[in-house]
Amino acid sequence: MERTKIQVLYDASNAVFSQKELPSFKQIQWLKSILDVLEAVDVGIDEFSLHRPSIKGRICGQAVSEITYIHIHECDSFSIGVFCFPAGVTFPLHDHPGMTVLSKILYGSLYIKAYDWVKVDKSSCRINGLAGAVVDGMFNAPCEPSILFPRSGGNIHSLTALTPCAILDVLSPPYSEEMGRPSTYFSDFPIPSLPGYAILEEKDMPQDLVVAGAPYLGPPVDEATMLA
Template sequence: MEKSKIQMLYDASHALFSQKELPTFQQIHYVKDLLDKIEAIDVGIDELGMCDSPVSDASGDSSKGLLCGQSFSEITYIHIHECENFSMGVFCLPAGKVFPLHDHPEMTVLSKLLYGSAYVKAYDWIALDCSGTQTVGLGGKVVDEVMKAPHEPSILFPRSGGNIHSFTALTACAILDVLSPPYSEDFGRPSTYFSDIPIPSLHGYAILEERPMPSDLVVRGAPYIGPPIVTVNEYQF
């Protein structure tokens, strides 16, 4: 039986991020190419679907049991997979919602805009302190653009590529992420939120400062109902 696109992405991500050696440029771009082939329907989302509930009736003719991409009223996270080495999931944002500036400490992140359009702003630290837990300093803007699907997947690294970024949904949109390693409070990889204060005399630069998680940030959960993934542990039985 032919593997689903999401199974192929899982297999490649597991092979890449579970190895002891640091991933090579070619290996990361192989995963990026697989990510680029994935569409909303490949993760169980009907991007144009309209229904009263985020999850349609499986017998419905229009959405065939898929999640309805236009029906989310809050930012919604669809958890696909997580292990100690990487995680996979989809953020669905209704038009007008903002996922504020946040970082990805010591993480490599591959992202694919599955549908819709979003304004993306991203910074890197200009001078990173030795602790790896910097909470205030000078940031240089590396992304400041409107992204509209279809769009080439992005790659950010622990210290480059826009590790601190935000999304503003201009239309209903969804972003598929592969993060390695995943967020973990226990292992010193929390998600930290930031405010940015532009420096008028230095175009493209801002002072970044840690802030509490915004009180109006609501992230709901929705079930993953795309093609099932057979994980490495399941292969062993």
């Protein structure tokens, strides 16, 4: 029986991120190529539907009215999920501490601003420092998946939905307060005399940031399978 695309992604993520060794560049590129072929329908989203609920038993992409997270899988090694955005909302500047993150825009248009640390000051209770811009622009589906690493690729970023859109994320390891991997939010202050650089200052999670949950309606993922 042929595996679904999301099953192939799960099996490959499990093989790469559950091993004792750090993933190789070749393995990360392999995962990126698997992520690249996934579409909204492969994770149970009807990107064109305006109806609620979808007559096809899928999440209706155009009917999402707030930032919504669809949980597909999470274990100690990695997580897989989808963020759906209505047009006009912004997910504020935040980091992915110690993580490798692969992301695929399934549909829609996004404005992304991303930084990497140049110098970090953790002497106080909060994190501040100099950061360099890595990404500052608009991205339209279809486009190739992005990869960010703990110290490169745009680990600290914000996302603004220009149209209804969705992003499939694979995070390794996942966020964990207990393991010292909380999500931290930042304000950025561009430096006029240093174009492309800004001072980032940690701030509390914005009170108006609300992320709703939605059920995963895509093909089931068999977590007992192993990659052959």
